[in-house]
Amino acid sequence: MRRIALALVAALACSISAAAADPLPSWNEGAAKKAIVDFVAATARAGSPRFVPVAERIAVFDNDGTLWSEQPMYFQLAFALDRVRALAPENPSWKTTEPFASILAMDIPTALADPHAIAQIIGATHAGMTNDEFAKIATDWLATAKHPKTGHLYTEMVYQPMLELLAYLRANGYATYIVTGGGAEFVRALADRVYGVPPQQVVGSTIALRFEPNDGKPALVREDKIDFVDDGDGKPVGIQKFIGRRPVLAFGNSDGDQQMLEWTAGGSGARFVGLVHHTDAEREWAYDRHSAVGQLDKALDEATARKWTVVDMKNDWRVIHPYEMKAPQPPQP
């Protein structure tokens, strides 16, 4: 009897130890998880034929749809629309001017129908203040705004498996960067706290800044002019300008990430290229080739042709959002 008890204790200890040693507990066992773990182990182990020196261990991640959700609209667009509503009292003319009138009437499809609408909305909500003021506005919004479907803070709608992957990479000497089509300053307002990615490791779209000396109290003022779009071809360009090294690992989820993935894959030596495929209509959303947000079509074909790792969200992720882990059990009937 005592022997059996001891064996049970030992087995339990082993299983606890194995669980504690799993760096990616929210990933189900499968090809995607195995490919990641094999790659990281091989590139971080001295003497391995696929070894990568620490200085070159650069990992880049798209944000929208790769690190957090992006439905029913990019979260930064939700922020911009909330800002239009908040600023409407100071801008009475918006009641009769598009795209603002439709936003205030909650008719978003009409508001966004004009191809210039987004630039107008960005100009009205992301420019005209100092950069520090904008950072505070974004931080305050992120601290309180809730997602319309889940009721959770937007910053809670990050992907638990990707948080684990970021931490796992950093523990193995990788520098983790975000390379986002979203605004660099908007994403910086959450990246350090939520992803552990400091501001200097966020590459994103930018608007022009104007330096004002102000006699010793200088400011950087955000101008109504987009000067870099970090999407599509812009992603490898942004990577080279800001990081100056070609990444060895890249993760995206949409056609806007395709060039970043190609640029990463095209380097010599060990490379890992991954795509998050949104396949879980119950726990998250299911969309790809025909989605208006985060369309994944050409990049999915290329991933298949080039044998990139495609993460099937429904099957590969045991948990999607961190709040699922803390969710209370449903009452028993």
Place this chain on the structure above:
Amino acid sequence: MRRIALALVAALACSISAAAADPLPSWNEGAAKKAIVDFVAATARAGSPRFVPVAERIAVFDNDGTLWSEQPMYFQLAFALDRVRALAPENPSWKTTEPFASILAMDIPTALADPHAIAQIIGATHAGMTNDEFAKIATDWLATAKHPKTGHLYTEMVYQPMLELLAYLRANGYATYIVTGGGAEFVRALADRVYGVPPQQVVGSTIALRFEPNDGKPALVREDKIDFVDDGDGKPVGIQKFIGRRPVLAFGNSDGDQQMLEWTAGGSGARFVGLVHHTDAEREWAYDRHSAVGQLDKALDEATARKWTVVDMKNDWRVIHPYEMKAPQPPQP
């Protein structure tokens, strides 16, 4: 006798130990060195009223005239002129086209008289190849080209006291960045090896890059279009875009650094702002208010008014270039 010998040994050991403990041995004792050491000690010591958390310890340095010499012309201009000469056989029309004809005739003042000359020279020498090809061209030139006055490699004309300062800052948890008016890719070709500053910590002027997918062998091609000038107002703008945090320490040497210094000084909490003043006509060069290269006029007035630290190269630096330390003694007559 034995006692005296022991005392001598002890004194010698003490003096060796003191020398080893000095993080800035090429700096003479004086106000500038004291200000630097006091600042670093106070900002890195937990519990100090001027303590700065590690994540915020961002130090930025201009390059030309601050980390290496810049006379008789910016070293990158010397590179560009050498490239014009190297490429001349492939471009026979240059013999009769300015500014190339004057460069080939070794008449640099005439070549640079037209305000568009620099852009033409950059277009002819810094664009049209892939970014990787350009990096190799710059690296090869830096490995062989010699300075016309000293006969040393350009990379040997760095300032020993600033190499010590960079290392001292890093040893105290600072991230050291270069923020240069020079080309980011040109400076990256030397920064890691010479300054210990990796590519992602070099902010500089950039030309447009074009992504070419090339069916799985993608390239970034340098276009004949300057898209960011990291000088003057551009320096604080570049700092915000690339680093996303305001530095706590900044060093420059010319009016082109003034806005970066103002931006650094204008933050709250502990700040250090330094200017290298070129005052040593014998060991380096002496120039300031009326120099065509590295003019230091308004920034010198502001440094005086705001009590920024002005480093007097002649008096504050025991050694200027590393090769002085290895120089053979002159033969005795």
